[in-house]
Amino acid sequence: MARLHFASRLRHVAPPGTTHVSASTLREALDGVFAHHAALRSYVVDEQARLRKHVTIFVDGRRIDATELDIVIGADADIYVMQALSGG
Amino acid sequence: MTDFYAATRKGLFGLAFDRSHALCVTSTHFLGEPVTQVMCDPRDGAIYAALRLGHFGPKLHRSDDGGKSFAEIAAPAFPKSEDEKAPGVDTLWALAAGGKDAPGRLYCGTIPAGFFVSDDRGASWRHLAALDRVPGREKWFGGGYDHPGIHSLVVDQKDSAHVLIGVSCGGVWETHDVGQSWALRTNGLFASYMPPEQADDGATQDPHAIAACAAEPGHLWMQHHNGMFHSGDGAKTWRHLKDVPVSDFGFLVLAHPRDPKTAWFVPAVSDEKRYAVDGALCVTKTVDGAQHFSVKRAGLPQAHAYDLFYRHGGAVDATGTRLVIGSTTGGIFSSADGGETWRELPARLPPVYAMAYGGGR
Structure with missing residues (x-):
């Protein structure tokens, strides 16, 4: 199963x-979390x-582009949802 | 007790007058977060704070305990579309409460321009798409922002379905049916920033802000990109105010809540400069329906003050006695005598986006 980690700033709404x-x-991985x-x-x-x-997502260490939400991920992908350095 | 709120680039601040009529900071909320708008609903005392989180988008919070605590509620959002260019709300720019005839009714105006209504105190919102189909809608453009936006919401307190809105840049529009249909209300306005043959085009007017006298809402005041205007007939016609002192450029205008002949403006250097004229702050005030304006400087900095006051950067109480204005350099100035004299808050706040009367609750 994919593992998702969310920035600490999101702790009040994230698992x-x-x-x-x-x-x-x-996208399926994110929707799976949003469902709960x-x-x-x-x-x-x-x-x-x-x-x-100004949200940045890394999949297995690679920062993904905003147009890549539909990319295929591995069964045990490591996903980090973080805040970009821009946007503060 | 809070008399006014200041929504700033780095949080929401409660402000109250002490016994010597000096304004004090009495509370802080959302420190570090951009708060683009604040609105206190006189019907139930609820306080609404609109956030524009730098990373995570626009959010809306409500307090039901006089500002002791806030809880996140639904934020207006455009309907989901398959169009890859479909808008997403960037900024919750204007909030207004309905009248007693429509309990729970709220209106919200956004950047990009969207007109939203709630009938359950912000638990849910509807986007009123008819405004996206009005004549000339394709001509609207952003003024100071990337997209056009709705900044002014004047709600008829006796008929909450009746709303006048200001759009930068997209004119002035009136609805009598909660946004199902609209009529342009720009008669008398002109736009010097357009080619001469298009100066009278209503759909490209840039009303920076519109304020109504609460007791007589047919009396309206406008700070426009190209001058100051008054309407005595509910926006059917606008009268250009000429020969005003200091400057007729600015953003902020406040209407007296009871006296339709009294209003306050805060002039600035036009229009590509946008700072206080001569580095000296002043407020201009009329008490005779714009026959004459007097310049109020007492208590305001008169040297090397370059403060600009945004269109929502001021508020007046329910009697027209106490006023506050807040600037982009964090200056907060208050008056307890109807704007005749002013005092500077001895604090350095973040840039002020908006101020609201808190009802003294």
């Missing part, structure tokens, strides 16, 4: 610690399901 989700794409943490969704993506401009 505590690492959460595990079964998903084949990055609905308030988290609007912090990560906008109402058009686009990654927010």
Whole structure:
């Protein structure tokens, strides 16, 4: 299962610690978390399901582009959802 | 007790007058977070704070205990669309409460321009798409921001379905049916920043801010990109105010809540400069329906003050006696005598986006 880690700033809306989700794409993994943490969704993506401009996601150590939410991920992918250095 | 709130680049601040009529900071909220708007609903005492988190988007919070605590509620959002260019709300720019005829009714204006309504105190919001189809909508453009936005919401307190809105840059529009249909209300305005043959085009007017007299809402005051205007007929016609002192450029205008002939403006150097004229702060005030303006400088810095006051950067109490204005350099100035004399808050606040009357609760 993919492992998702969320920035500490999101702790009030995100699952505590690492959460595990079964998903084949990055978007499925995120939606899997949003299904149980609905308030988290609007912090990560906008109402058009686009990654927010100043949110950064790493998949297995690679920073993904905002257009890559539908990329295929490995069964045990390591996903970090973080705040960009821009946007503060 | 809080008399006013200041929404700033780095948090929300409660302010209150002490017994000597000096303003004090009495509370802090959301420290470090951009707060783009604050609104206190006189019907139930609720306080609404709109955040624009640098990383995580626009959020809306409400306090039901007089500001002791805030809880996140739903934020207005555009409907999901398959169009990859579909808008997403960037900024919650204007908030207004309905009247007693519509309990729970709130309105919100956003950047990009979206008109939203809630009938459950912000638990849910509807986007009123009819405004996106008005004539000339394709001509709207951003003024100071990347997209056009709705900054002014004047709600008829006796008929909450009746709302006048100001759009920068997209004119002035009026609805009588909660945003199902709209009429342009720009008669008398002009735009010098457009080619001459388009100066009268209503859909490209840039009303920086519109303020109504609460007791007589047909009396409206406007600070426009190209001058100051008054309407005595509910925005059917606008009268250009000429020969005003200091400058007729600025953003902030405050209407007296009871006296339709009294209003305050804060002039600035036009328009590509945008700072206080001669580095000296002043407020201009009329008490006779704009026949004459007097310049109020007592208590305001008169040397090397370059403060700019945004369109929401001031508020007046329910009697027209106490006023506050807050600047982009964090200066907060208060008056306890209807704007005749002013005192500077001895604090350095973050840049001020908006101020609201807190009701003294």
